Amino acid sequence: MTRFPLRPFCAALVLTVALAGCSSTGGRRAEQARNRAATAGGAVDTPRWRVAMVTHAGAGDAFWDIVRKGAEQAAAKDNITLLYSNDAQTQNQVQLVQAAIDQRVDGLLVTLAKGDALGPVLAKAEAAGIPVISINSGQEFSARFGALTHIGQDETVAGQAAGAALDTRGRRSVLCVIHEQGNVGQEQRCDGARSKFGGRFQTLYVDGVNMPDAKAAISAKLQADPALDTVLTLSAPVAATGLQAIQDARRPVELDTFDLGTQVVAGLQAGTVGFAVDQQPYLQGYEGVDLLWLYRYNLDVLGGGKPVLTGPQVLTKDDAAALAQYVARGTR
């Protein structure tokens, strides 16, 4: 049994921090200043309601972190306690919704990616008199399960917007990269883009949780097909991987993508990314909480029985400079 060298370790740590100089740019202090500026606002005079938000997100997902930030921001403004929970497995997500019902929350935000599986438990929410709003996915189930409104993006419509943008930019041969094989939403995005695009259009399946592998697959495709002039990715992390693959290919290939991320915005500014189709995740969380508040406060329901769309918003180089600060803040 060797002992962990605790004393030398601590001494080294203290010494490093003490000797380090302060940076006058960036870092945590700058972030805190930005946050203080962002959260200056008033509060409402309604009682402390509790809203549960249950998603199908996996652990540590950047996209869902933005949705959650939006929900937290609206909750802070509306004097609401937000109870966030998430699980990628159907049975666990259903159990979490049940737990929210047990807690007798005042409102429920839920994603319906698992469709039919959530029907019975949402019926229980209705029986308990809890207003439900569905966000992000499952707009075809929303009304059937008794949700007030659905807030999200229609993936087919978003795909069509991307296809139209590709046409306008005069692209000839596009490779659409699907990173979750069998994800219906991703298939809809590619199919929508294909339907509005006049040139040659192919799809490629890669493994989205194994980035080196995904990069190799895109590189191989670019080598095999010299006519390809555009790569269309469906998420920000895969977009960053696609940019690396294009760099290796050493020929002018444009990358276009769905969703935003730090590298995507940097790419928009640098001109390596043509456009990004954003579904504004922050808006999905923010509006979800806010609309529940409006329902409890004033019985207001938005959308007239139709889904409220948060996208597609096609962003180009013109928007990049303004976007950069919000992406850095983690809200876009």
Next chain:
Amino acid sequence: MSTSAPPPTDVLATERPPAVRRLLGRPEIGALIAAVAVFLVFSAVADSFLRTSSFGTVLYAASTIGIMAVPVSLLMIGGEFDLSAGVLVTTAALTSSMVSYQLTAVTWVGVLVSLLVVLAVSAFNGWMLSRTRLPSFIVTLGTFLMLTGANLGVTKLVTGTVTTRPISDMEGFASCRWLFASEITVGGLTVKATVWWWLGLLLVGSWVLLRTGFGNWIFAVGGDAAAARAVGVPVARTKTVLYLGVGFCAWVLGQHLLFSFDTVQSGEGVGNELIYIVAAVIGGCLITGGYGSVAGSALGALIFGMTSKGIVYAEWNPDWFKFFLGAMLLLAALLNAWVRRRVERGTSR
């Protein structure tokens, strides 16, 4: 709860009455202490944790782990792992759903075919283990990956998507749902069918382990396979039967998922095999085999259910859930080891 120096007045000293020593020498004791502690913590911090409806939710969460923790703990006492247990549950649900839908058959047909398929996979695990002499960790790692791929590939091939078609409008669905996924509400407490299955499997598993000759074989093959073989215990057959037990329980849980949710996502179940192992280890099973208990695995599953849902009731940030679970595993395992050492004074390794 310190695990450093033993207290001066030793609770397990020999002058204790033998009944108390026997109780403290049980493999479940660490899990029991941990379960009571977890219950008290969440009772103190969360008002909604003590509601009857919440109790039903916690029991349900525990049962979906507990059903699998029973055969997994038996298998671990027999000295082997099954890393394919998590995705096997999904395989069972997918097979049942797709067979019924594609053949337009009564849902019972799918249910029975699914049982045969899952038992065949388990038999393959047992057969590979005995024929190749490869460690079960490797064998079942292989089947785990193969099943994960097959779940996705076959589903996509048959249905064209990654999710099975709804079968709730087919004949036999109602009776299958009654058997696998019904619920009874008594005075606010909703008890799901999985809880009854769990209790039944617990009783059978515990009885087999402690009251039958086969139970002695399980301890023997897990403790020392070579010695067991020398005294005439059929080692390969014993281990294969244990794998079949895992298959049977995976089938039960898979049918529950299908008949309560109507559709099945093909990519699910990955990672759950480790949760089953965690429940068995918290319950007192040794990773090396030859020691453990089935009742303990139930306490392990209960701890999992209370922690996973208790964090929600306590309104804590769920990002930390896995951290708590890991800490719980280490604490329970340390407690188990410490108790065992105190009891087996003189026979320590």
